[in-house]
Amino acid sequence: MRTYLVLFIGSLAGLLGGPSTLAQSGETSKDWTQDYTLSVQALGRYYWDNHAETYAAQAELLGNHAGKITYRKRWQLRYELRQSLNADHPRRSRIWLNEAYLAYRHGDLYLKGGKQTVKWGTLTGFSAMDLANRYDYYDVLDTEEERLGLWGLETRWSRGLSELQLRVLPSSNRSRLHIQNNRWVHLPEAVPYPVVPTGVLPVAYEGNYSNPVPSIPQLGASFGTELGSVSLRANWFYGENDMPQNSLHLFDVGADGGSYEVQLDYHPIMLSALNASSYLGNWNVWAEAALANSERMVDGQMEADDYVFLSVGADRVWQFEQPEKLLKLVVQYIHVLADPSTPYQPTEIDHVFRRSLIADVDFRLNYRWAMSLRAVGEFATSGYYLQPQLQYQPTDKWKVQLRAALLGGDEAGFFGHFQENSRAAIHLNYYPF
Amino acid sequence: MKTMTLWVAILCLALSANGQSATSIIQQYQKATAINDLSSELTYTNVSKTGRTQTRSLRQYILRNAPGKNTYNFLLEFMAPQDVAGTATLTIQHQQRDDDQWLYLPVLRTSKRISAGRKGDRFMGTEMTYEDLSNYLSEPLEEYSYQLLGKENINGRSAYRLSATPKSGTKTQYSKRTLWIDQQTHLMLRTDFYDQKGKLLKVFTAQEIKKIAGTNFYRAHRVRLDNKQSGNRTDVTYKGFAINRGVDKGLFSKTYLETK
Numbered sequence: 001m002r003t004y005l006v007l008f009i010g011s012l013a014g015l016l017g018g019p020s021t022l023a024q025s026g027e028t029s030k031d032w033t034q035d036y037t038l039s040v041q042a043l044g045r046y047y048w049d050n051h052a053e054t055y056a057a058q059a060e061l062l063g064n065h066a067g068k069i070t071y072r073k074r075w076q077l078r079y080e081l082r083q084s085l086n087a088d089h090p091r092r093s094r095i096w097l098n099e100a101y102l103a104y105r106h107g108d109l110y111l112k113g114g115k116q117t118v119k120w121g122t123l124t125g126f127s128a129m130d131l132a133n134r135y136d137y138y139d140v141l142d143t144e145e146e147r148l149g150l151w152g153l154e155t156r157w158s159r160g161l162s163e164l165q166l167r168v169l170p171s172s173n174r175s176r177l178h179i180q181n182n183r184w185v186h187l188p189e190a191v192p193y194p195v196v197p198t199g200v201l202p203v204a205y206e207g208n209y210s211n212p213v214p215s216i217p218q219l220g221a222s223f224g225t226e227l228g229s230v231s232l233r234a235n236w237f238y239g240e241n242d243m244p245q246n247s248l249h250l251f252d253v254g255a256d257g258g259s260y261e262v263q264l265d266y267h268p269i270m271l272s273a274l275n276a277s278s279y280l281g282n283w284n285v286w287a288e289a290a291l292a293n294s295e296r297m298v299d300g301q302m303e304a305d306d307y308v309f310l311s312v313g314a315d316r317v318w319q320f321e322q323p324e325k326l327l328k329l330v331v332q333y334i335h336v337l338a339d340p341s342t343p344y345q346p347t348e349i350d351h352v353f354r355r356s357l358i359a360d361v362d363f364r365l366n367y368r369w370a371m372s373l374r375a376v377g378e379f380a381t382s383g384y385y386l387q388p389q390l391q392y393q394p395t396d397k398w399k400v401q402l403r404a405a406l407l408g409g410d411e412a413g414f415f416g417h418f419q420e421n422s423r424a425a426i427h428l429n430y431y432p433f
Numbered sequence: 434m435k436t437m438t439l440w441v442a443i444l445c446l447a448l449s450a451n452g453q454s455a456t457s458i459i460q461q462y463q464k465a466t467a468i469n470d471l472s473s474e475l476t477y478t479n480v481s482k483t484g485r486t487q488t489r490s491l492r493q494y495i496l497r498n499a500p501g502k503n504t505y506n507f508l509l510e511f512m513a514p515q516d517v518a519g520t521a522t523l524t525i526q527h528q529q530r531d532d533d534q535w536l537y538l539p540v541l542r543t544s545k546r547i548s549a550g551r552k553g554d555r556f557m558g559t560e561m562t563y564e565d566l567s568n569y570l571s572e573p574l575e576e577y578s579y580q581l582l583g584k585e586n587i588n589g590r591s592a593y594r595l596s597a598t599p600k601s602g603t604k605t606q607y608s609k610r611t612l613w614i615d616q617q618t619h620l621m622l623r624t625d626f627y628d629q630k631g632k633l634l635k636v637f638t639a640q641e642i643k644k645i646a647g648t649n650f651y652r653a654h655r656v657r658l659d660n661k662q663s664g665n666r667t668d669v670t671y672k673g674f675a676i677n678r679g680v681d682k683g684l685f686s687k688t689y690l691e692t693k
Contacts, residue, residue, distance in 0.1 A: 397514075
């Protein structure tokens, strides 16, 4: 831990007191442009309900340094160095290169190779394609800031307002899971065991392992075009579903108890989606129809898990006479058509939304104060999620966010199952340049 | 006949100053601002009447749609502050129909088509409206009647003072504009905008007019837009102007917007 702290502070100091040529952005000549950013975030979360008897509070320090060097708008080198420091969870304390890629464009052709973050969905709201995104799942609610870089190749070819995208990424690109000592993972402390008199055997977690599967690369294709004022895009993804199916393997079983490991099984998933978006007056409107072909474990056996994902949404911005005030609204309804007899577990993250209404409201009172609310209603399981936030930004370099996350509903759904993870949080952001 | 000739001569004198008519002055202004392409960096600060500020830095790329056309493609890339860096808008102007506009937000990692702002909407939260921006790129001569009002000194520079009144059928948020055009560079030094009730709404002023290296173009490097009714203002500073030095057409595409 001390090593990470020294590295974190050392690299930060190096950046802040770095060479004088290091600037926020600039053009060294007509041919070269360079942009550098640095941000530091301190965040704390407090869980007032601690039935899970895990941690009641979390504290982290996160650093992000990114750079982009462009030559003649044709060549581009980009990197993003990330650091996280967490006193309680050593697995979270690390420094890594999240992005490092070289891109080249010539005419209608664009090529990118190296480590890059990929967002598969192309919808303003949640897209079924986003099931393929890779994250660090240390916290399940704040994942958007935790998108992981993946090694791979991307190419785009455009003609007018039409574009074809192709991506190939090796199979080794997986999300980062935190199975032990995590409020979002309930590891059993006892399992049914008829052999012992009580019928229940106390067990201890000893680790996890991935069940070897044939190597499956991630393949993606996307075609977008414009028809009048309507944007259309067809997306396709085939690769590993990195939300693994899991099973327990007991060993060293005795009269007093035993140990177990969690076996993680990765299986393929194919996602196909059609997006359409346009505007009506000042409203932007969009819709998606998608098909997911996946597999899930039922009574120890793998079965097909195919479902249709339908979604419609709209968003707009309101301006006021007083220009400091601004209101943004995003509303989305998701309806998933799946086999009604499928008993989805509340912990299956792929199936959090079944019949859901999601609303994001952002209101900027003035250049310093803003507030927002994310509200999710999941009607299939009577679940809800509310995330109110108050933000104060005294200068462009500092931003403070007070945030709460309130989860509730039926235990059979994700939000009800994890209602004890309702919490309050504070995020302090610093942008030196 | 002699009397008529005399009246025509008097009328011409009344409409001119140093031999310049309102039409020729505004045409010279349009010529001085007409470009095929332009790129620069700019920083704008919105200052509220209470003194709170919001600053944004951008790169802008502008390319005329086609020779002879007064419509442009323009791309704006936000560079700072960091929480908006990477955001970009692409606008393709059309003469006969609504402009096409796309917005790229880094968090979405994709561009989305958005409703092009109505003429009176503020552009990026500034005191400048979409109509101001469009007129700034190309003064719509056919939509206004211009009248020369005289000559005045603005910030130490000699300027022609003109009024621009919308012709019948012109859709505009203003009932009138008063223009001060620099006699030397033919650039706009000041514009007073009047609302539909004829009350002064905004004042645009241009300062630090410098010649762009390697060209015959001059540009204001600092402009200010004061909203006289709300008390808010926007200050803009420019640097790194490059005019008619070629801007890659490929920049004005959704692909570039998402991969810049």
